[in-house]
Amino acid sequence: MKGYHNLLVALLVTLSIICFCDIYLTEAHNGEISVELIHRDSPNSTLYIPNETPFQRLTNTINRSFKRINHFYRRKLEETPYPQEEITDANGDFIIKFAIGSNHLFQMGLADTISNMIWLQCQSCSSCYKQDFPIFDPANSTTYENVPCSADACGSIPNQYCTENVCQYQMKYVSGAISAGDVARETFSLGTNDPNKFISFPKVVFGCGHVNSGITSTNFSGIVGLGPGLFSLTTQLGNSLFNKFSYCLVRAYESNHVSKLNFGDHAIVSDPGTVSTPLKYGPKGDLYYLNLEGISIGGGKRINLEVEADLANDQGNIIIDLATTLTFLPLGLYGALESEVTSRIISERVPSPIESLKVCYKSTLDSIEVPIVTAHFTGANVMLNRDNTFITVKDDVVCFAIVPSTGSFVYGNLAMRNYLIGIDRDKNTVSFFPTDCSKH
Ligand SMILES: *[C@@H]1O[C@H](CO)[C@@H](O)[C@H](O)[C@H]1NC(C)=O
Ligand SMILES: *[C@@H]1O[C@H](CO)[C@@H](O)[C@H](O)[C@H]1NC(C)=O
Ligand SMILES: *[C@@H]1O[C@H](CO)[C@@H](O)[C@H](O)[C@H]1NC(C)=O
Ligand SMILES: *[C@@H]1O[C@H](CO)[C@@H](O)[C@H](O)[C@H]1NC(C)=O
Numbered sequence: 029m030k031g032y033h034n035l036l037v038a039l040l041v042t043l044s045i046i047c048f049c050d051i052y053l054t055e056a057h058n059g060e061i062s063v064e065l066i067h068r069d070s071p072n073s074t075l076y077i078p079n080e081t082p083f084q085r086l087t088n089t090i091n092r093s094f095k096r097i098n099h100f101y102r103r104k105l106e107e108t109p110y111p112q113e114e115i116t117d118a119n120g121d122f123i124i125k126f127a128i129g130s131n132h133l134f135q136m137g138l139a140d141t142i143s144n145m146i147w148l149q150c151q152s153c154s155s156c157y158k159q160d161f162p163i164f165d166p167a168n169s170t171t172y173e174n175v176p177c178s179a180d181a182c183g184s185i186p187n188q189y190c191t192e193n194v195c196q197y198q199m200k201y202v203s204g205a206i207s208a209g210d211v212a213r214e215t216f217s218l219g220t221n222d223p224n225k226f227i228s229f230p231k232v233v234f235g236c237g238h239v240n241s242g243i244t245s246t247n248f249s250g251i252v253g254l255g256p257g258l259f260s261l262t263t264q265l266g267n268s269l270f271n272k273f274s275y276c277l278v279r280a281y282e283s284n285h286v287s288k289l290n291f292g293d294h295a296i297v298s299d300p301g302t303v304s305t306p307l308k309y310g311p312k313g314d315l316y317y318l319n320l321e322g323i324s325i326g327g328g329k330r331i332n333l334e335v336e337a338d339l340a341n342d343q344g345n346i347i348i349d350l351a352t353t354l355t356f357l358p359l360g361l362y363g364a365l366e367s368e369v370t371s372r373i374i375s376e377r378v379p380s381p382i383e384s385l386k387v388c389y390k391s392t393l394d395s396i397e398v399p400i401v402t403a404h405f406t407g408a409n410v411m412l413n414r415d416n417t418f419i420t421v422k423d424d425v426v427c428f429a430i431v432p433s434t435g436s437f438v439y440g441n442l443a444m445r446n447y448l449i450g451i452d453r454d455k456n457t458v459s460f461f462p463t464d465c466s467k468h
Contacts, residue, residue, distance in 0.1 A: 060294035061227055061269070063219050065122040065139060065350075067281030073123055074136045074161065074247045083381070086421055089121070090384055093354040093440065099202065100142075100347060101435030104311065120351045121441060124252055124289060127217040127226055129169030133162060137252035139289065141350040142315055144257025145185075146216075147199060147207050147235030148250030154239045158246040166212065166236060173231075175211040181233050184258050185211055197235040199251075205242035207250065212236045216261070218291070229268070233259050254350070256453065257314050265291060266453065272296060274450040275350065276465035277441055279415050285466035297450030297459040303408035304459040307451060308344025316451065317344030318439060318458060319406045323357075323365055326372060326399030331364040346437040348449075348458065353419075355440045356433035365401070365430065369417075372399045381421050387428035393420050401430075403439070410460050416443045 068075040069085045080088075120138035127134050128148070135148055149156045151165035166172040175182050175195040182188055182195035188211065189196050195211035213233055217226035237250060253260040254273070262273050269292035278285040308317035324330040333345070346357075357365065366387060370377070375389040375396050389396055393414060401412045419429040419442060429442050448468060450459040 061218050061291040062294060063124050063126070063289045063291075065124060065275060065277070065287040065289045066136075067287065068121055068123055068138075070281045072286075075123065075245060082420075083422060086419070087382060089353045090382060092121070093352050093356075094384060096349070096352045097356050097433055097436060097438060100315075100438065102202070103315075104436055120251075121353060122287070122350065123248055125219065126252070128164050128214055129166075130171045130215065131168060132217055132226065133164055133168075135164065135249035136161070136247075137249050139252050139254055139350065141254045141348075143251050143253030143260065144255040144263075144314055145197070145199070145235060145253045145259045146232070146251065146261055147197070147209075147237050149207075149240050150209060150236035150238055152238065155241045156237075157240055157243045159249060160247050164236070164249070166214075169214065171215040171230065172236075173213050175213060175233065181259075182211060199235070201242070203242060203244075205244075207235065207237040207240045207243075209238040210236045229265055232261070232264050255314060256309055256316060262291075262451075262453075268292075270295075271453040272450065274448055274459075275444075276448045276463065276468045277445045278465045279445050283466070287465060288468060295450055296452075297448050297461050299448075299461050299463075302450075302459050302461040303410065304457045305405035305408035306344075307453065307456045307458045308342070310347065311343055316348050316458070318346050318348050319344045320346045320403060320437075320439075321406055322404045323361060324402045324404065325365065325368040327402070329368055330404070331361055331368070333358065333361050346439050348439045350441055350444075352438045352440040353429070353442050354438070355430045355443045356436070356438045357430060358437060359432045359434060362430065362432035366428070369399060369401065369428065373397065378425060380427060381425055382427070384431065385419075385421065385427035385429070386431075388421065388425050389427075390424055391426055392424060393418060393426050396426055403443070405458075408458075408460060410447070411462070412443055415445055 066073045120140050122139045123136050124139045125134060125136055149159055149163045151163050156163060177190035177193050177195050185197050187198045197211050198208040200206055213231040215228050215230045216232040217228040219226055254262045272295040274290045274295035274297050277287045305318055308319060310317040320333055322330050322332040375391045378388050378390045380386055380388045396414060398414045401417050403410045417430060418426045421427045446465050448461040448463050
């Protein structure tokens with residue numbers, strides 16, 4: 029009986045592979061898609077630098093966090109809805125693998141919840157940075173098509189212009205980096221739990237970059253925007269995938285466990301114990317925001333957040349960002365939090381090995397006793413333990429990974445580890461479910 033059952037399963041699997049290989053597969057998979065979020069410093073990443081020390085990686089991570097918070101602040105001050113200087117090239121902690129075109133050429137893109145476009149390096153290059161795996165060549169794909177200037181999609185691309193009736197994009201970064209080229213439509217394929225199968229989405233709008241310059245951290249294909257804007261991957265797949273995505277970040281990316289990004293039905297976060305807060309979009313509608321009302325420490329003292337005068341309540345006050353490691357809080361809230369947390373830790377305080385982190389202890393992460401910090405979002409209390417609030421800086425030194433900011437505020441990815449986080453753009457909610465992400 030068992031043998032017969034296995035045979036039947038094998039037959040069904042084979043049939044479904046034969047039948048659905050190259051077509052729109054969402055239905056066949058009930059719209060469930062999981063993609064690995066590969067930490068840029070993990071051995072599986074194309075950006076992995078084997079001879080970097082853990083301390084160098086840590087320093088780079090912290091520096092990226094500060095670059096990003098500065099970017100958010102500039103972006104907040106800009107007039108236009110999609111500022112031209114969108115990100116620095118050092119952005120992003122995670123990359124995702126996907127395939128493009130009729131031949132399913134594998135690519136690695138930096139996953140970015142604040143970008144609202146997808147772009148990748150394309151042949152023929154007027155200027156391409158070093159990418160040690162094949163650069164996509166539109167001439168090799170039967171599903172590639174340029175977007176004409178007259179198309180609605182062209183009018184909605186920021187900074188677009190027209191060359192020989194082909195819509196052109198141009199992304200300029202603060203660092204001076206540029207990606208520019210044709211706006212096109214192409215088939216994008218994403219992984220399922222089985223890396224040998226993918227689900228294909230036709231006619232995804234992206235930037236086919238023939239000029240990519242000034243980008244120094246190389247060996248990735250480009251940027252995969254996951255933001256709320258029109259041309260992010262999440263928005264474009266939204267219609268077929270219920271406008272939802274979720275992710276679960278493992279505690280330590282050095283281990284063999286992998287973090288996941290889920291779309292569709294898979295992305296519904298509703299296990300008992302899930303808490304939800306309204307999803308906000310910030311003043312310009314192009315970033316994901318939450319509304320933080322206050323923080324409490326060790327189940328005791330609650331410190332309320334004095335909302336800045338320029339932030340109306342319906343916009344939220346803190347950006348939720350997958351690609352920033354640290355959490356940045358307003359000065360007043362941070363000050364009260366710091367004094368409350370430090371007063372409850374008995375480990376020996378030591379000078380910080382890294383300038384931008386101020387509160388450090390001689391201990392390992394597994395042995396330090398720290399109070400639970402609860403983030404009170406509107407309607408959702410999210411409890412943060414030491415893996416969410418402290419970071420290993422050296423072998424026997426851990427530092428507080430929540431820092432003060434005067435400009436913009438960010439709920440970073442360290443605070444999100446071991447939470448399944450669901451972003452539902454139909455219901456406009458962000459859900460948090462505490463879980464062991466290495467088992468998800
Ligand atoms: C770039 O990524 C490719 C594909 O994973 C890998 O084979 C190559 O070694 C990487 N190059 C560098 C310089 O890391
Ligand atoms: C990080 O930033 C600090 C201060 O801006 C700088 O001195 C240091 O060289 C940077 N580290 C790395 C690894 O880029
Ligand atoms: C494009 O096609 C040519 C000829 O079939 C092949 O040699 C080349 O490797 C392909 N390049 C890419 C990037 O797919
Ligand atoms: C690398 O990728 C493989 C295949 O997806 C996975 O089994 C393995 O756990 C990953 N390793 C790390 C360190 O992420």
